[in-house]
Amino acid sequence: MENLKDLKKLALFKGCSDQDIARMKNCFKAEIASFEKGEVIINQSSKANRVYLIVKGEANVEHEDMFGNIAIILNLKAGDFFGLEEAYADKNTYKDALVSAEKSIVASFDRQKIISPCSNNCLCHQILAKDMMKMISARSLALTDKIKHLSQRGIKDKVLSYLETQSRIAGASYFDIPFNKTELANYLAVERSALSTVLGKLKKEGTIDFDKKRYHIKIKKEEE
Amino acid sequence: MENLKDLKKLALFKGCSDQDIARMKNCFKAEIASFEKGEVIINQSSKANRVYLIVKGEANVEHEDMFGNIAIILNLKAGDFFGLEEAYADKNTYKDALVSAEKSIVASFDRQKIISPCSNNCLCHQILAKDMMKMISARSLALTDKIKHLSQRGIKDKVLSYLETQSRIAGASYFDIPFNKTELANYLAVERSALSTVLGKLKKEGTIDFDKKRYHIKIKKEEE
DNA sequence: CCCTATTTGTTGCAAAAACAACAAAACTTA
DNA sequence: TAAGTTTTGTTGTTTTTGCAACAAATAGGG
Numbered sequence: 001m002e003n004l005k006d007l008k009k010l011a012l013f014k015g016c017s018d019q020d021i022a023r024m025k026n027c028f029k030a031e032i033a034s035f036e037k038g039e040v041i042i043n044q045s046s047k048a049n050r051v052y053l054i055v056k057g058e059a060n061v062e063h064e065d066m067f068g069n070i071a072i073i074l075n076l077k078a079g080d081f082f083g084l085e086e087a088y089a090d091k092n093t094y095k096d097a098l099v100s101a102e103k104s105i106v107a108s109f110d111r112q113k114i115i116s117p118c119s120n121n122c123l124c125h126q127i128l129a130k131d132m133m134k135m136i137s138a139r140s141l142a143l144t145d146k147i148k149h150l151s152q153r154g155i156k157d158k159v160l161s162y163l164e165t166q167s168r169i170a171g172a173s174y175f176d177i178p179f180n181k182t183e184l185a186n187y188l189a190v191e192r193s194a195l196s197t198v199l200g201k202l203k204k205e206g207t208i209d210f211d212k213k214r215y216h217i218k219i220k221k222e223e224e
Numbered sequence: 225m226e227n228l229k230d231l232k233k234l235a236l237f238k239g240c241s242d243q244d245i246a247r248m249k250n251c252f253k254a255e256i257a258s259f260e261k262g263e264v265i266i267n268q269s270s271k272a273n274r275v276y277l278i279v280k281g282e283a284n285v286e287h288e289d290m291f292g293n294i295a296i297i298l299n300l301k302a303g304d305f306f307g308l309e310e311a312y313a314d315k316n317t318y319k320d321a322l323v324s325a326e327k328s329i330v331a332s333f334d335r336q337k338i339i340s341p342c343s344n345n346c347l348c349h350q351i352l353a354k355d356m357m358k359m360i361s362a363r364s365l366a367l368t369d370k371i372k373h374l375s376q377r378g379i380k381d382k383v384l385s386y387l388e389t390q391s392r393i394a395g396a397s398y399f400d401i402p403f404n405k406t407e408l409a410n411y412l413a414v415e416r417s418a419l420s421t422v423l424g425k426l427k428k429e430g431t432i433d434f435d436k437k438r439y440h441i442k443i444k445k446e447e448e
Numbered sequence: 449c450c451c452t453a454t455t456t457g458t459t460g461c462a463a464a465a466a467c468a469a470c471a472a473a474a475c476t477t478a
Numbered sequence: 479t480a481a482g483t484t485t486t487g488t489t490g491t492t493t494t495t496g497c498a499a500c501a502a503a504t505a506g507g508g
Contacts, residue, residue, distance in 0.1 A: 063372055065385070071375035073368060085368075088361035095368065136360050137312035143367035144297060144309075144319065148287055150374040151295035151413035153466070154494070161289070181456060189375035191496050196457055198494095212504095377496070378464070405486060415466050420487055422465095 006055045006105055010079045012131055024128075028109035035059075035100035041082075044097040048086040050108040054078050057104025058178060062186075063096045072187040074142065075101065075178045084136055087111045101178070150189060155198045158188045163208065167217050174216045230279045230329055234303045236355055248352070252333035259283075259324035265306075268321040272310040274332040278302050281328025282402055286410075287320045296411040298366065299325065299402045308360055311335045325402065374413060379422045382412045387432065391441050398440045 007013055007021055016024075024030070032055065035041055041052065041059060054076050061073040061082065073096055076082060082098045085091075100106075117129075149161040162184075166175050177184065181199070185192035202208045209216040231237055231245055240248075248254070256279065259265055265283060266276065278300050285297040285306060297320055300306060306322045309315075324330075338356075373385040386408075390399050401408065405423070409416035426432045433440040 063368075063375070065372065065376065067381075069375070069377070071372065073371055085361040085364045088357045089365055090358070091365065095365070133312045133357060133360070134314070136357070136364060137309040140309045140360060140364045140367060141313055141315065141319070143364060143371065146371060147297055147367065147374065148289070148295065150371065151287070151293075151297075152289065153293070153413070153415075156494095157289075157291075180454095182454090189377070191377075192456085193458080193497080194495050197459095200457070380464095404484095406484090416485095417467080417487080417489095418465050421489095424487070 007107070010055065012079055012128065028113045030107055030109050032105060032107045034103070034105045037100060037102045039100045041098040041100055041106055042094060044095065045093055048083055048092055048094045049111050051084055051087055051111050051114050052082040052098060053107045053109070054080050055105040055107050058101040059104055059106065060099050060101045061096045062099050070186055071189055072183060074146070081135055083111070084132060087115050088136070155188070155190045155194055156202065158190065159195065159198060162188060163215055163217055166215070174214065176213050177215060180213065231331070234279065236303055236352065252337045254331055254333050256329060256331045258327070258329045261324055261326045263324045265322040265324055265330055266318060268319065269317055272307055272316055272318045273335050275308055275311055275335050275338050276306040276322060277331045277333070278304050279329040279331050282325040283328055283330065284323050284325045285320045286323050294410055295413055296407055298370070305359060307335070308356060311339050379412070379414050379418055380426065382414065383419065383422060386412060387439055387441055390439070398438065400437050401439060404437065
């Protein structure tokens with residue numbers, strides 16, 4: 001099982017021995033699978049009986065509304081979970097889909113095993129449980145951040161709000177974002193072409209610069 | 225301490241005796257205060273060293289952006305927490321303010337005491353810890369719901385998305401929402417006057433009806 | 449390296465939302 | 479109940495966005 005290497009790289013399992021991980025995999029009824037870009041890992045509205053862990057690559061949490069519009073709710077990276085909230089809040093269907101954003105490896109675990117205390121007394125299970133809390137909290141804060149972007153009036157303010165947050169996270173005025181233009185439009189819930197126009201304008205104005213997925217905030221907007 | 229009565233009403237403390245609650249209050253360094261409508265319970269950007277519990281009434285999580293626009297992120301009711309995520313994710317400032325939405329009673333606890341295991345072995349502390357996970361998960365799902373509303377193109381779709389969710393939660397086509405029109409506009413991040421126009425149109429069309437904070441979805445939009 | 453698929457930029461037009469300003473209605477409270 | 483405050487509705491103007499269609503640029507695969 002060469003996937004063990006990828007698992008061990010995750011901060012989540014730091015300090016766990018191979019045996020620990022092997023035992024946990026068994027304990028949680030783990031399964032590991034790999035996906036190509038664009039492949040659906042788990043469908044919207046399907047039964048929520050597993051919890052997914054991105055082991056390698058990236059995946060997007062997506063929601064399709066009644067008109068067929070796709071919204072990218074969140075971008076998940078290695079170490080991030082999908083489905084934990086449903087498990088803990090006792091919801092039995094996922095309200096969103098998980099879609100591989102690039103070549104990825106995803107582990108999944110039995111929902112019930114994850115949320116209930118381990119009978120086997122796995123060495124890492126306690127650590128894991130503690131981390132869960134932290135991860136869900138971080139997710140919650142990330143969602144709040146996103147709401148802040150979406151709450152901006154106008155595409156210009158939305159995109160600047162997003163880019164400033166990304167810049168702050170990166171701790172630099174140059175930074176990469178996980179979205180191409182089409183995906184960024186989906187993430188910000190605006191028209192792709194309109195976003196393109198606004199980005200072009202901001203570039204011409206000299207406020208920002210960008211190339212591919214790399215951005216640069218040249219003029220920092222002042223906080224209130 | 226007559227506030228004890230209010231605390232005991234919360235699902236969170238069901239099955240806890242007065243002594244249990246008294247011990248927990250001591251253990252968590254609890255403080256209780258009451259607030260009028262519009263009063264700021266805790267300011268945006270202030271030090272996040274306490275966790276707040278709405279004991280009675282309602283409060284809104286609000287965010288003011290760099291242009292002075294107020295966004296209502298979330299409406300909290302009795303039993304809901306504020307600041308838990310910051311505690312668990314180890315953030316030291318609140319990114320939002322908590323504002324009393326009506327006459328309310330709010331308890332606050334020492335952040336550190338909440339997130340670390342209790343040395344006194346309070347009877348309810350374990351239960352509390354378990355509920356925390358559930359609450360944060362539920363919050364996360366609620367935020368995802370809101371993102372879905374905000375992701376809709378156009379005010380009409382936003383407000384219908386919101387009202388349908390509220391209707392589903394209430395389990396009826398008649399239901400009350402916690403916002404007046406101004407607050408609803410802030411929650412949906414749109415112009416109040418534009419929202420007013422759209423609501424009027426929907427009422428004239430016969431899609432919905434409303435009076436004060438009571439709404440009625442007359443024609444149900446079909447899911448995809 | 450060429451062919452194809454995807455991504456990105458551009459434009460014009462129609463529709464919608466922001467904004468501002470004001471009037472009517474409802475709610476407070478003295 | 480009268481005065482003042484807040485909420486809600488209305489309207490006209492300006493700006494922005496959505497939408498559709500197309501062209502250019504880029505990436506990916508054989």
